[in-house]
Amino acid sequence: MRLLVLGGTHFLGRHVVAAALARGHEVATFTRGVSGEPPARVRVLHGDRDDPGALPAALAGWTPDLVVDTSCQGRAAAEHAAAALADVAGYVFVSSLNAYRSWPPGPVTGEDDPTWDTEDDEYGPIKAHAERVLAAALGDRFLTARAGLIVGPHDPLYRVGWWLDRIAAGGRVVVPADTLDQPIALVDARDLAGWLVEMAEARPGGAVNATGPAGMTTFGGLLETCREVTGSDAEWAPVTDADLLATGVQEWTHLPLWLTADQARTAWDVDTTRARALGLPSRPVRDSVADTWAWMRSSPRPAPPPGRTLPGLPPELERALLFAAAG
Numbered sequence: 001m002r003l004l005v006l007g008g009t010h011f012l013g014r015h016v017v018a019a020a021l022a023r024g025h026e027v028a029t030f031t032r033g034v035s036g037e038p039p040a041r042v043r044v045l046h047g048d049r050d051d052p053g054a055l056p057a058a059l060a061g062w063t064p065d066l067v068v069d070t071s072c073q074g075r076a077a078a079e080h081a082a083a084a085l086a087d088v089a090g091y092v093f094v095s096s097l098n099a100y101r102s103w104p105p106g107p108v109t110g111e112d113d114p115t116w117d118t119e120d121d122e123y124g125p126i127k128a129h130a131e132r133v134l135a136a137a138l139g140d141r142f143l144t145a146r147a148g149l150i151v152g153p154h155d156p157l158y159r160v161g162w163w164l165d166r167i168a169a170g171g172r173v174v175v176p177a178d179t180l181d182q183p184i185a186l187v188d189a190r191d192l193a194g195w196l197v198e199m200a201e202a203r204p205g206g207a208v209n210a211t212g213p214a215g216m217t218t219f220g221g222l223l224e225t226c227r228e229v230t231g232s233d234a235e236w237a238p239v240t241d242a243d244l245l246a247t248g249v250q251e252w253t254h255l256p257l258w259l260t261a262d263q264a265r266t267a268w269d270v271d272t273t274r275a276r277a278l279g280l281p282s283r284p285v286r287d288s289v290a291d292t293w294a295w296m297r298s299s300p301r302p303a304p305p306p307g308r309t310l311p312g313l314p315p316e317l318e319r320a321l322l323f324a325a326a327g
């Protein structure tokens, strides 16, 4: 079938393109052409989805059957897509757990938990608005995949990547003492991408929490996997939540994936019963980590998306924490 990827040249979208080609679809991407281009077999459509005329102009003469939308970050972008693509047979939208009003800190008990209905220009309310606009246009031909933490090769946000780099560098590594045993869940971009294409074909409709099964690993297990994969002799320097906060360490941004224990307990508690029923795969965490490390060592680092700064522990905070931990 003719499958249009909105996005398709950066991280998740690139894997969606690969999966759609592997499943025999005739694939087109729609991007501004800023983040690179798709493989040669793909029809390249350019335009800015914030511009109401761009999608209809780019699609002139090529009508998609299916859409996988990886690039929506604004209310207008959703509205323009709903207007231009309301007749497609299946539309799968990449949303986020942030669409839920109560997440973070969660927990997310199921897809019927309330989503944002405010007008703020924030990520979660924008995703929730986009879901509503597209669902109104497409009805049961629309599925929204509320993604959790996406990992894997080509991740420009460098969350697992930062840990891999830091652990590979060796020595004493600051780790959050209170959450090493915390169950976490993540989804490999390649698992998610292949499944999004299948969902566009199968059209089950509705909403689904798209992440790995709760407890597929722990935070400490992920860090241990990073140590194994990099062959590092790094030693853990565990620091309590109280000491991390007192030193000025910011959750998630300074230490990627770190949330204080009280937040983490519910934030990682996401019901994925429907995702499992719909066959969202979950490869071993070790495969995701090893493949991410292989990619990091073989490819130039992509620039972070515009307006995003890469995560990481500022060196002066790391020095202070290691000094205190040694004392």
Ligand SMILES: NC(=O)c1ccc[n+]([C@@H]2O[C@H](COP(=O)([O-])OP(=O)(O)OC[C@H]3O[C@@H](n4cnc5c(N)ncnc54)[C@H](OP(=O)(O)O)[C@@H]3O)[C@@H](O)[C@H]2O)c1
Residues within 6 Å of the ligand: 006, 007, 008, 009, 010, 011, 012, 013, 014, 030, 031, 032, 033, 034, 035, 036, 047, 048, 049, 050, 069, 070, 071, 072, 073, 094, 095, 096, 097, 147, 148, 149, 150, 151, 157
């Ligand atoms: N990373 C996570 O952990 C995570 C978690 C939950 C949800 N999500 C969601 O997952 C989706 C995929 O994220 P990703 O990081 O993998 O992004 P991506 O799809 O790999 O990259 C964004 C794509 O959109 C295109 N694009 C951006 N702005 C555009 C515009 N105004 N008009 C047309 N095309 C545009 C970019 O190409 P050009 O720059 O060339 O235009 C690029 O191909 C996003 O919707 C994100 O909100 C991510």
